Amino acid sequence: MSQPAPITLYALSTCIHxxxxxxxxDRCGVIYDCIFVDKLTGDERKAMVEHIKTINPKLSFPTILINGEAIIGFKEKEIEEALRNL
Structure with missing residues (x-):
């Protein structure tokens, strides 16, 4: 059984950030899961929104989870630091 990627990107397909x-x-060459929340439907979408709210109550995007650490927004320096700590 494979382990899930320690990096998850919660995103909107229309969001430039x-x-x-x-x-x-992608440029960093890391393996990550990307979930486009706006592409989900019905109960799956509702469940994902509730899950993201536990990480980021404002439900803003992108929300990146790296090894359990949440980074809200496109913040290169914070992402780089979190990746170094993997």
Whole structure:
């Protein structure tokens, strides 16, 4: 059984900051899960929104979870620091 990636990007497909975050993670060469919340539907979407609210009560995007640490917004320096600590 494979382990889930220690990095999850919660994003919106139409969000430019989410796009920049995804591109940055790709350039860093890390493996991560990307969940486009606006592409989910019904109960799956509701459950995901509730889950993200436990990490980021303001439900703003992007929300990045790196090894349990939440980073809200596209903040290169914070993301780099969190990646170094993996």
């Amino acid at each position: 989410c796009k920049h975050t995804k591109e940055f993670l």
